[in-house]
Amino acid sequence: MQVASMHFKERAHAKLNDAQLQRNLGKMxxxxxxxxxxxxxxxxxxxxxxxxxxAIRQRALxxxxxxxxxxxxxxxxxGATVLYxxxxxxxxxxxxxxxxxxxxxxxxxSKSMVSEESGLDHAIEAAGMAVVETDLGEYILQIxxxxxxxxxxxxxxxxxxxxxxxxxxxxxxxxxxxxIEELCREARQVLRQHYLAADMGITGGNFFVAETGxxxxxxxxxxxxxxxxxxxxxxxISGIEKVVPTLExxxxxxxxxxxxxxxxxxxNYCDLLTGVKGKGEFHGxxxxxxxxxxxxxxxxxxxxxxxxxxxxxxxxxxxxxxxYQNVGGHSYGWVYPGPIGSVLTPMYVxxxxxxxLPEASTLxxxxxxxxxxxIPLPDLLRxxxxxxFDRALRPWHERAGHRIWTWFALRPRLYxxxxxxxxxxxxxxxxxxxxxxxxxxxxxxxxxxxxxxxAGRTFRELYRARHAAPPKSx
Amino acid sequence: MxxxxxxxxxxxxxxxxxxxxxIKLLEAGGAEVFVPPTQTCCGQPAYNAGDRADAVSxxxxxxxxxxxxxxxxxxxxxxxxxxxxxxADLFGNDPDMRDRAAALAAKTYELTDFLVNxxxxxxxxxxxxxxxxxxxxxxGLREMGVKEQPRALLARMPGLxxxxxxxxxxxxxxxxxxxxxxxxxxxxLADNKCQHVVNSGADAVIxxxxxxxxxxEGRLRRRGxxxxxxxxxxxxxxxxxx
Numbered sequence: 013m014q015v016a017s018m019h020f021k022e023r024a025h026a027k028l029n030d031a032q033l034q035r036n037l038g039k040m041x042x043x044x045x046x047x048x049x050x051x052x053x054x055x056x057x058x059x060x061x062x063x064x065x066x067a068i069r070q071r072a073l074x075x076x077x078x079x080x081x082x083x084x085x086x087x088x089x090x091g092a093t094v095l096y097x098x099x100x101x102x103x104x105x106x107x108x109x110x111x112x113x114x115x116x117x118x119x120x121x122s123k124s125m126v127s128e129e130s131g132l133d134h135a136i137e138a139a140g141m142a143v144v145e146t147d148l149g150e151y152i153l154q155i156x157x158x159x160x161x162x163x164x165x166x167x168x169x170x171x172x173x174x175x176x177x178x179x180x181x182x183x184x185x186x187x188x189x190x191x192i193e194e195l196c197r198e199a200r201q202v203l204r205q206h207y208l209a210a211d212m213g214i215t216g217g218n219f220f221v222a223e224t225g226x227x228x229x230x231x232x233x234x235x236x237x238x239x240x241x242x243x244x245x246x247x248x249i250s251g252i253e254k255v256v257p258t259l260e261x262x263x264x265x266x267x268x269x270x271x272x273x274x275x276x277x278x279x280n281y282c283d284l285l286t287g288v289k290g291k292g293e294f295h296g297x298x299x300x301x302x303x304x305x306x307x308x309x310x311x312x313x314x315x316x317x318x319x320x321x322x323x324x325x326x327x328x329x330x331x332x333x334x335x336y337q338n339v340g341g342h343s344y345g346w347v348y349p350g351p352i353g354s355v356l357t358p359m360y361v362x363x364x365x366x367x368x369l370p371e372a373s374t375l376x377x378x379x380x381x382x383x384x385x386x387i388p389l390p391d392l393l394r395x396x397x398x399x400x401f402d403r404a405l406r407p408w409h410e411r412a413g414h415r416i417w418t419w420f421a422l423r424p425r426l427y428x429x430x431x432x433x434x435x436x437x438x439x440x441x442x443x444x445x446x447x448x449x450x451x452x453x454x455x456x457x458x459x460x461x462x463x464x465x466x467a468g469r470t471f472r473e474l475y476r477a478r479h480a481a482p483p484k485s486x
Numbered sequence: 487m488x489x490x491x492x493x494x495x496x497x498x499x500x501x502x503x504x505x506x507x508x509i510k511l512l513e514a515g516g517a518e519v520f521v522p523p524t525q526t527c528c529g530q531p532a533y534n535a536g537d538r539a540d541a542v543s544x545x546x547x548x549x550x551x552x553x554x555x556x557x558x559x560x561x562x563x564x565x566x567x568x569x570x571x572x573x574a575d576l577f578g579n580d581p582d583m584r585d586r587a588a589a590l591a592a593k594t595y596e597l598t599d600f601l602v603n604x605x606x607x608x609x610x611x612x613x614x615x616x617x618x619x620x621x622x623x624x625x626g627l628r629e630m631g632v633k634e635q636p637r638a639l640l641a642r643m644p645g646l647x648x649x650x651x652x653x654x655x656x657x658x659x660x661x662x663x664x665x666x667x668x669x670x671x672x673x674x675l676a677d678n679k680c681q682h683v684v685n686s687g688a689d690a691v692i693x694x695x696x697x698x699x700x701x702x703e704g705r706l707r708r709r710g711x712x713x714x715x716x717x718x719x720x721x722x723x724x725x726x727x728x
Contacts, residue, residue: 021668028674334657334675335668372668374661374675375534376624391575397536406535410663414532418540421495421526422547435499447707456666460673461704464500464716471493471502475521 016345017366024339036172044331047275065268066386068261069322079222079255086225090287092300100130106303108139114245116212122236123147124216126249126305128347144206146235155183162341165273165327170340213239217250223258226286234281246297251305253321268384272326308360317392320355322385329379351379351389367405370396439468489517490555494565495527496696507724508561515605522551530568545576549586558594561720562695563626566596571629598635612725615645619688622655623695636719651686660701676705690715
């Protein structure tokens with residue numbers, strides 16, 4: 013996908029002033045949060061489960077090479093082929109080679125964010141094949157000229173029901189429908205024909221299981237089930253970090269994932285796919301491929317933000333992020349929005365192409381406390397800020413500002429004098445109502461707010477005056 | 487009991503009354519308050535900007551100023567949180583400093599937490615007739631565990647009614663220099679917060695961090711609300727409102 017993350021501020025400005033989007037965002041945010049909170053009460057010990065989830069994901073990352081080799085051996089034993097892609101271009105190339113080998117004309121896809129990284133759909137179409145997205149959200153975006161997803165589990169969350177109704181009416185040439193059920197029925201009818209006509213299914217992979225060589229697919233629409241059982245070829249694409257050691261581990265992670273994501277105790281569908289269709293078996297693909305994707309992950313693993321790779325893509329961090337809630341996913345300008353995206357995007361596409369993202373957080377730590385695998389997101393954002401600072405990627409005046417402040421703060425006498433002068437100056441700008449309307453060099457603050465004016469004398473001065481004078485009689 | 491008061495740079499510059507209110511409350515609880523005269527900044531702005539070297543210098547200075555006290559108390563969950571949860575991380579390569587920072591962190595408290603859980607303060611001097619709503623500042627809540635403590639203290643003020651606003655734990659959008667770097671987003675978050683404050687119908691919004699105060703009060707006034715008071719919990723409890 014094209015990277016537009018360097019334009020975060022401009023994009024956020026546009027989204028903040030998009031009335032329709034603001035209405036849509038306003039509707040969704042409360043739902044996720046309230047439903048998640050309610051579903052957590054079903055667990056006897058959420059914090060204990062969360063700690064277990066963290067440990068499982070960390071154990072996998074600590075010996076990732078070993079678990080990947082184990083996974084490859086297990087999957088191969090069951091008749092699947094495991095391929096590795098280092099770059100986005102290699103992901104696309106491997107898919108096209110597999111398609112060519114099996115004489116594929118038409119591909120159906122269930123949701124894969126990893127395939128968004130490489131712009132897979134465009135590569136498939138450029139090679140002369142048809143591809144149809146079957147996740148309802150992804151399908152909506154595909155027929156809207158491949159609009160990018162704005163959320164990792166609800167890619168079309170930024171759209172209202174009315175916008176979808178209009179789109180279906182235009183693209184399907186059908187009568188305009190109003191109800192959600194009718195719209196879903198229409199999508200189902202359209203998609204059903206594609207399922208039957210396709211000769212290859214592409215999915216993502218929520219987890220790869222090392223001991224069994226399986227892929228786990230978590231959906232609510234059952235589209236992954238159809239996409240992996242009807243066509244003769246199944247290709248599952250996911251990142252190297254998605255491997256976990258055992259099936260037992262999946263049991264724990266599945267207690268955390270749907271609850272953290274949509275507030276469901278369990279998703280409507282959870283496919284565990286192991287190996288190709290055996291003799292006498294009715295279900296399953298005849299040919300099964302895994303494309304295990306690096307695309308920057310090895311570098312993350314070796315970095316000081318490696319904990320981000322524990323991510324199980326539930327989306328809780330973005331659902332709870334005050335910035336995401338107000339600017340929406342498109343502002344972030346690449347595949348993964350919200351706090352986790354602000355860590356991964358700079359690592360995958362380069363810090364200089366996504367400089368604003370680690371800064372675009374109040375570090376309120378709402379993301380950190382809801383993360384089901386305890387990724388310390390604010391700490392990781394801060395580590396990226398350190399890289400920006402060290403590489404002098406931030407504007408000179410920001411760096412100078414911090415340096416000057418620290419220079420004074422380390423010299424208390426000078427600091428006292430300078431701060432007294434500053435406070436008096438600011439006091440002069442204060443109006444009768446106690447507010448400063450406009451701050452020189454502080455437009456970022458005063459464009460949208462007043463600045464309550466200072467009292468005019470510092471605590472330091474007043475305290476010294478009180479303690480120098482003889483105590484007043486009470 | 488010798489309590490070192492970390493006034494915080496914002497209180498020093500913008501609203502000294504909060505510092506004096508904190509002293510009054512600590513003394514009411516029986517503490518001997520010491521205000522190290524050379525204190526300036528805890529280093530959080532530098533730390534959050536990725537300027538680690540400056541953050542380390544300032545943290546080193548603050549540790550030396552306060553480690554002789556029995557406790558460090560700050561009328562701020564944000565600066566308190568910096569010292570309590572981040573200082574040790576700053577000295578990863580310096581075991582001696584890391585131990586000293588950890589020792590200081592262990593005796594660092596946010597003001598209301600200290601009043602309730604250490605001093606076990608009884609009556610509070612402040613009086614307020616009317617309804618208030620409480621905004622939970624992010625660092626106080628999520629780094630220092632400040633939630634019930636200010637509410638317990640407010641409950642001791644006869645005539646005061648607490649009306650909880652919805653989303654009281656949601657960030658107000660301040661975020662230090664975020665408020666300037668991303669002024670438009672920050673103002674929107676502040677506006678959302680103001681709407682919840684107004685919807686609560688309270689006469690005043692009370693909170694424990696001056697950064698959030700400046701943000702919320704600044705946005706309320708810009709919205710044309712001249713009526714809703716914005717008070718630091720220390721000012722209200724001490725009866726030292728401006």
